[in-house]
Amino acid sequence: MTLALVHARYQLLEIVRIPVAVFGSAFFPAAAMLFFVVPFAGDDRVGATYATAAMVTFSVLTANIFQYGVGVAEDRDQPWNPYTRTLPAGPAPRLAGRILAGLVLTYVSMLPVVVIAAVATAARVTPAQFLLALATVAVISVPFTLMGLAIGYSLPSKAAIVVAQIVFFPLAFGGGLLSGPDDAPGFIKAIAPYLPTRGAVELMWAASTDWRPDPRALVSLVVWVAVLAALAAWAYRRDEGRRFS
Amino acid sequence: MILARADQVTRRYGDVLALDGVDLAVRAGELVGLLGPNGAGKSTLINLLVGLRRPTAGRVELFGGDPRDPASRRQLGVTPQETGLPGTLRVGEVVDFVAAHYSDPVPKAELLDRFGLTEQVKRQSGGLSGGQRRRLAVALAFLGRPRLVVLDEPTTGLDVEARHTLWEQIRAFHAQGGTVLLSSHYLEEVEALAQRVVVMGRGRVLADDTVGAVRDIVGVRRVSLVADTLPPLPGVVNTAHADGRTHLLTTDADQLVRDLVAAGVAFRDLEVRPTSLEEAFLAITADDRPAANVPEVTR
Numbered sequence: 001m002t003l004a005l006v007h008a009r010y011q012l013l014e015i016v017r018i019p020v021a022v023f024g025s026a027f028f029p030a031a032a033m034l035f036f037v038v039p040f041a042g043d044d045r046v047g048a049t050y051a052t053a054a055m056v057t058f059s060v061l062t063a064n065i066f067q068y069g070v071g072v073a074e075d076r077d078q079p080w081n082p083y084t085r086t087l088p089a090g091p092a093p094r095l096a097g098r099i100l101a102g103l104v105l106t107y108v109s110m111l112p113v114v115v116i117a118a119v120a121t122a123a124r125v126t127p128a129q130f131l132l133a134l135a136t137v138a139v140i141s142v143p144f145t146l147m148g149l150a151i152g153y154s155l156p157s158k159a160a161i162v163v164a165q166i167v168f169f170p171l172a173f174g175g176g177l178l179s180g181p182d183d184a185p186g187f188i189k190a191i192a193p194y195l196p197t198r199g200a201v202e203l204m205w206a207a208s209t210d211w212r213p214d215p216r217a218l219v220s221l222v223v224w225v226a227v228l229a230a231l232a233a234w235a236y237r238r239d240e241g242r243r244f245s
Numbered sequence: 246m247i248l249a250r251a252d253q254v255t256r257r258y259g260d261v262l263a264l265d266g267v268d269l270a271v272r273a274g275e276l277v278g279l280l281g282p283n284g285a286g287k288s289t290l291i292n293l294l295v296g297l298r299r300p301t302a303g304r305v306e307l308f309g310g311d312p313r314d315p316a317s318r319r320q321l322g323v324t325p326q327e328t329g330l331p332g333t334l335r336v337g338e339v340v341d342f343v344a345a346h347y348s349d350p351v352p353k354a355e356l357l358d359r360f361g362l363t364e365q366v367k368r369q370s371g372g373l374s375g376g377q378r379r380r381l382a383v384a385l386a387f388l389g390r391p392r393l394v395v396l397d398e399p400t401t402g403l404d405v406e407a408r409h410t411l412w413e414q415i416r417a418f419h420a421q422g423g424t425v426l427l428s429s430h431y432l433e434e435v436e437a438l439a440q441r442v443v444v445m446g447r448g449r450v451l452a453d454d455t456v457g458a459v460r461d462i463v464g465v466r467r468v469s470l471v472a473d474t475l476p477p478l479p480g481v482v483n484t485a486h487a488d489g490r491t492h493l494l495t496t497d498a499d500q501l502v503r504d505l506v507a508a509g510v511a512f513r514d515l516e517v518r519p520t521s522l523e524e525a526f527l528a529i530t531a532d533d534r535p536a537a538n539v540p541e542v543t544r
Contacts, residue, residue, distance in 0.1 A: 080329035085296070
């Protein structure tokens with residue numbers, strides 16, 4: 001366990017030394033917040049709270065897909081990774097450390113969204129809602145972490161960057177993260193419950209407001225987690241088999 | 246006591262046979278040089294011994310256990326490829342990170358001092374010179390106070406002075422009872438460091454003996470002379486021309502000289518000399534049927 005923390009610490013150091021990487025995953029949600037939420041829903045306390053929760057979900061999505069998708073794929077190109085396998089520890093501390101580091105960065109990348117919401121909009125949550133939302137972030141990181149790992153372990157780094165970019169926008173838009181809970185266009189209302197982003201944002205809304213989540217979206221989120229876990233496990237084993245067996 | 250062992254190990258990558266029934270035992274206190282051209286199977290054998298790969302058939306052992314079990318690797322030191330050091334981490338951080346995996350690592354200051362990296366402790370490893378990166382990579386192998394160090398081409402790309410510095414470290418480790426398995430394509434390096442040399446070619450062990458004995462097994466001599474033209478000569482494994490002289494490598498110098506005389510060749514300045522390990526090595530691996538010509542020595 002301490003070794004997992006050591007791995008997490010040095011992975012964070014590596015990432016923080018290239019601040020653009022952190023900036024990248026924090027930028028989109030913060031920009032969307034400034035351009036879409038502040039001018040249109042900024043004064044509406046309920047609307048702004050919903051929009052902030054959606055932007056937090058958006059930053060969880062981007063942070064995880066890019067960190068794991070691109071980060072893992074790049075790591076696999078580096079001879080340092082096999083070297084760490086010759087140290088007297090198995091692959092588990094490195095993987096656990098990566099997930100810990102990923103969670104820390106996810107929280108860091110949503111800071112701008114939360115700060116903008118508090119300073120420039122009428123969005124408000126109670127302390128209890130805030131803590132619940134904080135815990136919910138870890139929960140909804142699960143499907144996107146798995147998605148990122150599946151991309152990172154199955155594709156070479158150049159392909160992983162493209163796939164991560166292609167995947168994240170339809171998921172964000174289709175899941176209704178860029179529109180209010182009730183005023184989404186018709187086709188988004190139709191497909192959203194079947195995308196993992198919808199289940200995630202419904203959980204965030206339920207944590208931070210008095211929203212009652214759509215059971216269809218929650219069931220499909222569970223299905224997504226199972227499918228993505230299977231996909232990530234398959235990609236991880238295949239990669240292990242190619243490089244370490 | 247045997248620290249690392251390969252027992253009839255075969256390894257395939259798809260259709261490619263990288264190792265073909267390899268036997269190797271590295272005993273405590275030995276300094277073994279692993280020599281062979283690219284594609285001979287050196288790196289594959291090393292990857293099996295340090296637990297990165299599994300053999301297709303046969304058995305590998307490290308400290309009596311499975312190298313893939315982390316507990317078997319507690320007394321093992323390995324060098325990362327220098328290109329693989331995490332470029333954004335500082336030298337001191339790379340050392341701290343690796344040290345966290347061992348119960349009793351060498352103190353950072355002492356290790357960096359030994360490898361001449363004290364001044365670089367705060368530098369990011371991506372900003373080091375090639376020689377400094379290589380020294381750091383080799384230093385990491387010694388960090389966990391290992392009993393066995395496996396060095397895969399440790400001085401590739403180093404200038405002469407840096408290479409001699411690393412040699413001193415390897416010799417000092419060995420002098421204190423450490424065991425070293427080192428692969429190299431610098432024959433000079435193996436001659437300078439190793440007592441025992443294992444020559445590999447096409448996935449097989451071609452020879453396994455002392456440096457001197459490997460030369461003798463091959464029995465290759467260099468016959469050097471000045472002559473305008475030479476008839477075809479049996480037993481010549483390599484012909485080279487340099488500075489107006491012709492150099493013939495042969496496994497039977499006496500017979501070659503008799504053939505030259507019998508053929509009436511007008512030669513002068515004849516010299517017969519023992520070969521360097523490099524020449525012996527070329528002669529073994531250049532042959533199409535190495536096993537038939539070179540007795541495999543078991544000790």
